[in-house]
Amino acid sequence: MGKIILTGDRPTGKLHLGHYVGSLRRRVELQNSGEFEKIFIMIADAQALTDNADNPDKVRQNIIEVALDYLSCGLDPERATLFIQSQVPELCELAFYYMNLVTVARLQRNPTVKAEIQMRGFSDSGADEEGVQRPGIPVGFFTYPISQASDITAFKATTVPAGEDQEPMIEQTREIVHKFNSVYGPVLVEPEILLPDNAACLRLPGTDGKAKMSKSLGNCIYLSDTAEELKKKVMGMYTDPDHLRVEDPGKVEGNTVFTYLDAFCRPEHFTRYLPDYATLDDLKAHYRRGGLGDVKVKKFLIAVLNEELEPIRERRKFYEARIEEVYEILHEGSRRAREAAARTLDEVRGAMRINYFDDRQFIEEQAQRFRQ
Numbered sequence: 453m454g455k456i457i458l459t460g461d462r463p464t465g466k467l468h469l470g471h472y473v474g475s476l477r478r479r480v481e482l483q484n485s486g487e488f489e490k491i492f493i494m495i496a497d498a499q500a501l502t503d504n505a506d507n508p509d510k511v512r513q514n515i516i517e518v519a520l521d522y523l524s525c526g527l528d529p530e531r532a533t534l535f536i537q538s539q540v541p542e543l544c545e546l547a548f549y550y551m552n553l554v555t556v557a558r559l560q561r562n563p564t565v566k567a568e569i570q571m572r573g574f575s576d577s578g579a580d581e582e583g584v585q586r587p588g589i590p591v592g593f594f595t596y597p598i599s600q601a602s603d604i605t606a607f608k609a610t611t612v613p614a615g616e617d618q619e620p621m622i623e624q625t626r627e628i629v630h631k632f633n634s635v636y637g638p639v640l641v642e643p644e645i646l647l648p649d650n651a652a653c654l655r656l657p658g659t660d661g662k663a664k665m666s667k668s669l670g671n672c673i674y675l676s677d678t679a680e681e682l683k684k685k686v687m688g689m690y691t692d693p694d695h696l697r698v699e700d701p702g703k704v705e706g707n708t709v710f711t712y713l714d715a716f717c718r719p720e721h722f723t724r725y726l727p728d729y730a731t732l733d734d735l736k737a738h739y740r741r742g743g744l745g746d747v748k749v750k751k752f753l754i755a756v757l758n759e760e761l762e763p764i765r766e767r768r769k770f771y772e773a774r775i776e777e778v779y780e781i782l783h784e785g786s787r788r789a790r791e792a793a794a795r796t797l798d799e800v801r802g803a804m805r806i807n808y809f810d811d812r813q814f815i816e817e818q819a820q821r822f823r824q
């Protein structure tokens with residue numbers, strides 16, 4: 453059987469370089485490799501609503517932002533099905549059945565959900581230890597790993613390119629598949645996560661050196677940033693706070709500029725922009741010895757990033773002039789995704805013995821039973 457990709461993003465904001473090195477860039481490579489029979493890329497609006505119930509317009513506005521990010525990065529609607537989660541209602545149906553296969557305790561152990569509950573200040577008792585009122589945990593939010601299992605399995609995905617924060621979701625999906633198949637018969641496929649292959653890509657820090665790019669911290673470089681915005685952000689980036697004078701020896705570990713170079717820089721960039729060095733290791737060695745200023749390294753990073761982002765900006769301009777077409781791409785993609793999910797749902801209903809009306813033999817047997 454051919455390999456199938458499903459992955460996606462919540463439309464709660466524009467996508468940034470963290471998304472790009474964590475998953476987007478890989479998706480485009482995989483698409484172009486021709487190794488996959490089908491590729492589904494989903495804008496997870498229903499999942500975004502699990503903790504944005506009071507903010508539907510934010511989700512609505514960001515769907516087009518994410519779609520533009522996808523298309524600008526080189527996802528090609530001819531080769532990848534781009535769709536919107538809420539437009540495939542089969543996913544809800546599947547999640548409803550999976551809920552019977554997962555315990556509350558298992559959901560409570562999901563480390564990503566745990567961390568997100570912390571981050572959002574939710575509390576299951578309605579208050580924290582000091583008695584301060586906290587918003588309760590929405591049930592839909594608590595159960596979103598189950599919904600994510602249905603996203604993946606509805607398309608019989610074998611491969612989920614994603615960041616490491618998605619690992620617990622894939623693990624939980626595999627458990628659900630295993631349980632479903634052993635109870636109802638072999639219908640579903642156990643997926644595998646495809647993580648970025650380098651540590652810098654696994655978790656790209658924010659421009660301020662904090663662990664993660666996040667909109668609320670204001671430390672993101674967006675794929676849609678102009679060359680001027682990019683320059684300003686890189687020039688203001690966190691480096692080694694003890695590297696005060698050019699002559700001082702500098703630290704490369706935890707130095708955001710070097711982490712970004714780990715994620716983006718290739719040997720040919722040196723030939724083009726910094727021919728005094730052959731490799732990133734040479735540049736790092738000089739920085740460690742002292743005598744290499746931050747500005748020089750930052751200017752190099754700007755050149756490297758612009759080389760990667762310029763074709764993305766060009767494609768964005770193209771699609772920004774064709775917004776109606778972009779919605780048409782999503783509409784058509786959602787129709788195709790729905791067809792694929794509906795095929796799996798037919799099999800699921802059959803295996804679960806809830807396909808009463810398309811089972812002639814079953815109806816005849818029942819008739820027999822009552823005639824006797």
Ligand code: TRP
Binds near residue numbers: 459496499614618
């Ligand atoms: N949880 C992902 C995110 O936060 C979005 C998502 C929803 C997803 N369903 C998925 C990712 C299925 C991979 C596979 O961005």
